[in-house]
Structures are given as C-alpha cells and as structure tokens.
Amino acid sequence: MTGEQIIFLITAGYTLGSGLMVVTTRNLVHAALWLVATLFGVAVTYALLNANFIAVVQIVVYIGAIAILFIFAVMLTRKDLRDNTPQMNKNWWVGALLAVLTFAGFAFLLQGWSGFSKTAAAIPSEFDAVGALGEALVSPNAYVLPFEVASVLLLAALVGAVYLAFNKK
C-alpha cells in the first residue's frame, strides 16, 4: 500500500465518519459543525485529486459561507434546538434501508463498468489548471453561457431569498 493510498483512506474514513455524525447528531449546531468537518474532508479529497482551485473554493464557499449561513439559520430557528422530541422519523429504518440499497445499487452498477478501476495519468508539468479553467469559463465556444447564467441564478436566489425571509404578513 502506497502513502497516497493511506492518505486517501484516512481522508475517506474521516469524511464518511463526520458525514454520519451530520445525519445522526441531535444538536443541530453540532450537526452543522460536523458538516464543516465533512466539507473539509471533501476539500482534502479535491486536493488529493490535484484540483487546487476546487479545493480552495470548497473551503471558501462551503465552510466560509454556506456553513456560516446554516449556523445563522439554526440560531434563528432555535426553538427546536434543544427540545426533547426525537430528531428522526419513527420509521427511520426505512430510510436506512433505502440508503444502504442506494449504495449497493451504485456499487453494483459501477462494478460492471469497464473504466471502474482506471488509474490516473500524470498531469503534464506545464499544464496550468487555473488558467485553463479561466479560459474554459470565458471563451465563447466553451462555457461562457453557464458562466453568465450562474450570475442570473445567483441573482434569482438573492431576490427570492430576501423576499421569502422578509415578507411581513
């Protein structure tokens, strides 16, 4: 087993473990903090995949903004924070079964795929991933339309959320 594999296994175990804590912890602020831990593990996974930009953006956007938003939302709706009612549905085992079945289904489907245990080629030494991403995002024959539509989507989200959270009736 190589060092890279060991690092991957530690990262994966950490990510999945904290992911499990997210869905099982009773205290919602703790769940949000465990989500931060999971997101950090995912960022490490991106770093292992040599996707530097994505790894950093994961931390900036998810931990820096989305997790903060979650914690703020929990504090705003705090009535259910420490109540003693169960945090899970009565028939949680159905959900658990479905989740396990989903995982088994994925595993089964992927097992039959020819590219399943592919290994990665080395990245060309002169390859500038951030520059290539920039070029892909702005050049007209690549992804400039999704780039601009992303802006529209963010605008819609901002307007919609501001309207929703604040319509006083």
Place this chain on the structure above:
Amino acid sequence: MVPLSWYLMLAAALFSIGLFGVLVRRNAVAILLGVELMLNAVNINLVAFWRYGDVTSMAGQVFTVIVFVVAAAEVAVGLALVISVYRRRNTVVADELDMMKW
C-alpha cells in the same frame, strides 16, 4: 496510485449518507444539511472524472464550479423558506408543515 473506483465508492457512500439524512431527519434545517452532503458527493465524482479522464478538458471542473453556484442558491432559498415558515408557523419540523397536503 489510487484507482478511480475508490473515489467513486467514497462519493457513493457519502451520497447514501446524505440520502439517509434527508429521509429520516425531522428538522427542515437538518434535511438541508443532508442535501449538502449529496451535492458534495456529486462534486467528488465530477472532480474525479476530470482527474482520471482528459486533464486538459476542463468540463469536470467547470461543472463542479456550477454545482457550487447551485448549492449556494439552494441553501440561500432553502434556508430562507425554513425561516419564513418558522416565522409563520413557529416550527421547523418537516412533518408538521402539512398545509399543502389538502
């Protein structure tokens, strides 16, 4: 060298955990936490396919970035909905939000 399958299995497991959270949690905010896990699992897949496919083609990373945008929009609107509901109904338990059922 880590084969692609490991990353795919990690993503599948994370997705299943997120799905479990979405299905069983009663608190609406907690359900959104589960959705975040599922989106992250998708992103791991996208980045892994970028790395294990043609590295010079940036489609995988571009889609990941777009998923970030979608996740941000989803969280913003989703949590705003939860807060709005909380202000009207004084609850965030998803089972009790049954106004639209009939």
Place this chain on the structure above:
Amino acid sequence: MNEWLYVALFLIVGLIIPIGAITAGFIFGPKKPNPIKESTYECGIEPVGEAWVQFKAQYYIFALVFLVFDVEAVLLFPWAVKLGQLGLYVVIEGIIFVSILIVGLVYTWRKGMLEWV
C-alpha cells in the same frame, strides 16, 4: 506527492503549537473550580435567562448577501487570471456578470434589507 503535503504540514504544526500552549497552561495553572467561578459573566449580576437568545433575521440577510457575492467573487477569479491574455470581450463578459449581481444588491438595498434596524 503534491504541494498540499506542505500545507498539511503547516496545518499539523499550526494545530500542535496552540494545543501544546493550552496544555502547558492546563498543567501549570491551578484547578480549583467552584460554582461561582463557573457561572457565566454578566456585568456582575446573576445571569438572567439562558444564553440561546433569539437572533434577529438581519444576521441571516447579511450572511445571505455575503454568500451570493462570495460565490460571485470566487467565480471571477479564473476570469481575472485569464484577463490579460484574452482581450476586450472577456472584460465585457465580466462587466455583464457583475452588473447582473449589482442589480440584486440594489434590489436588497431598495427593499430596505441592508438596514440593521
């Protein structure tokens, strides 16, 4: 292995140092807790109510606007990297991108959501 290994080293050492310092404080400091010492500070009076006060929704609005602009700014970074090499039409794309979001800021502003009170 890639450059993140060194970042990981920084993270590890950056965690070891404060943990060591706090542990040293824990070892050398006295440990005589009592209920008065452990009660939370509140301007010299007995604490009133619980600490989980209800927050105003304004916090959420500012975090929300922040989230949207954070994602926007992050998306602009690859654009900024390539700017010098691709010429004027890329700049125009950026201008369109930013102006769409400025509309959102103006909307929020006009709705009076950027006021603290």
Place this chain on the structure above:
Amino acid sequence: MNFWNDPLKVAADWLEGIFAGWGMDAVLAHVLVAFLGVFLLIIILMVLDIFLVWVERKVVARFQDRLGPNRVGPFGLIQPFADIIKLMIKEDTTPGGADKVVYNLAPILSMASVLILWAVVPLAPVMLGVDLNVGVLFLIAAGAIGTLSIIMAGWSSNNKFATIGGFRQVAVMVSFEIPMLAMLMIPVIFSGSMNMNTIIESQNVWYFLISPLGALIFLIAAIAELGRAPFDLAEGESELVAGFNIEYSGMKFGMFFAGELLHAFTFGGFWAILFFGGYRFFGLEQVSPFLAVLILVIKAMVGYWVIMWVRYTVMRIRIDQMLAFNWKFLTPLAFVLVLVTALADALLASAPTWLYVSGMFLANVLTGWAALEIARSATHKEREQLEGAKQPAEVSH
C-alpha cells in the same frame, strides 16, 4: 551553492543526508526535514508574536502619550514573557453549561488559521513557502476557518454576550470579506496568476502605484477582517463586555490574543506582498536571502504599524454604520474598481510602462473621486430628509 545564497536548500540537503545515513527512506526523510523546517518557522513566528505584544503596547503608548512597558528588562522588553508566564499559571476556567469540546477547539482553530497563512508567504526568492497556484484564495480560505472559530467560541461559551458578540463579529467579518476578495483580484489581473510568488515577481512597478485605491480598500477590509478598531465592535466593552472571548481565561484567551496580533502582522505582510513588492527592493533581494527576508519583515512591520496607527486614531463605529459602509459603499466600489481595472488593463495592454502606470493611477483616482462624490451627495440628501427642511443660512455646511 553555498549557505548564504540558498540556506534552506543547503540545510535541507545536509539534514536529508544525515537521515539517509541512518538508513531512512528518501521520501520519509524529505517529509521529516520539511516538517522540521515548518516547525522552525512557526516557532520563530511565535517568538515574533510574543515580541509583537511589546511592539503593540509600546506603539499604543506613544500614540496616547504614555511610556508603555518600561520596568521589566531594558525598554520593558521582557514584559511580554512575564505576561506569558502569568497566562500560563492562571486558572483555566470553563463556564458551566459550556459546550466543552467546541469551547476548547475554538482557540486552537483561531491560532491555527493564522499560522497556516504563512504556508503561502514567499519569504525570499529561494524561500517560496508552498508554491501554490491558488495562493491568493488560500488567504480567504484560512480566514474562513478563523471566522468559524469565532462562531464556535461565541456559541459554546453559554453566555449571551459571548454569543451576540461572536455573531456580530462574524457578520462584520464575512461582510468585509467581499471587498477583500474583490481587491485580491487586482494583483491577479495585473500578474495573470494567483501564485503569491508570481505576483511578487511581476511587480516591477509596485501595484500600489498602479492601484492605490485597491491597496486602500484592501487595507480597510483587512482591518475589519482582523476585528481591530475602528471595526472592533466585538470588543465593545460598553455593549458586549468583551465579545466572543469573554469566558476565556488563561492560555486559551492568550491564543485568541496572540492570534489577533500575529494576524495583524500577517496581513501587514500580505499587504506588502500584494501591493508593495514583497521581498523585492531595487534588486537588494538578489544579494542574499537573509536580506530579502529582512526587507519583507520591515515592509510587514510598516504595514502592521499602519494598521496600529488606524486602530489608535479612529474611534469605534457602530455595527449598523459598519455594515452600511460595507454593503452600500465599499462593496459596490470594490466591484466597480475591479471592472475599471480590467477595462483599463485591456485598453492599455500595448501601452508603454509609463503610460500604463499613469493611466491606471488616473483611473483609480477618478473612480475613488466619483465614488466619494456620489456618497457625499447621497448622504446630504439623506440628511436633509432626516432633518426636514434646510437649516437657516448661518449654519455652514
């Protein structure tokens, strides 16, 4: 290759040779040497941090016409070490009902988020730190961890003042992160790279001269990010007692305190790197790496001094004023500046250097002037609305 030209490499080769002599695996030896190097750097930083306590107290004393620490050792130099001993032998109280794990994790994360920033700092042409191609965004990523640590500290203390203080601080920190992100884009536009070292290497003309407004906005956003006066409402003693760290004592409080000082110094350093050429100073950096490090430290100290100067000169402003200032003035201005810079950069791309620099400078000054004029007329209108009709003529404007 001798020690004075490339000390790190010489030392690393020497140590790796020793470890290899012990029969150690080459990769492991490399990692171990890197670990020792990082450890040494961070120890130096912590000593510097202790020294910064003295600098800060001395400087604030001068600003307030006092002497500052002057009893313990020459010029009071031993004072911070006495402070450390005091912090260490102080009882570490944990408030009842606190969330113990989160409560203890917060100061550690706060310090770590500052220390990890030094991973991307290029100290000299041969000491690049981690040569990360997303170094600029790494700054914000580390800041995100710091923000989180404040929320954790405030929430876990089980004290309503700490919770409110923490949340207010976080609301301000995240708000000012937007102009900071936008201003980080300016060096990226000029250099065409997010790598800190490339940014320094391409600064044949300091970016401060090309984009003075950008440097100014970055400084303002950095001060807010640091939570220092005039943006230190987390420490508003009269409103919030002490903010998020009210329940912390002993070394845990020390971690927050030391983290803040080192953070300020670090941002002085980043200000120098991004807008003042980092370790470069008229070719002196090529003479010796030690000289280059000295140049960077002096520049960072100047930046730190400016931050202190602002802190002890300007009064604290209220949270509503702060957020309004950010969202209604600084953020739109920052984005407009990015667009103006991008446009001017594209238009002046083929111009000679002197024209490029003066054109950029002019564009910046014009943008700043226009923004100030718009803000002035808007506030006048607002004031007239608030105060009703125009005051009698003898009231001068």
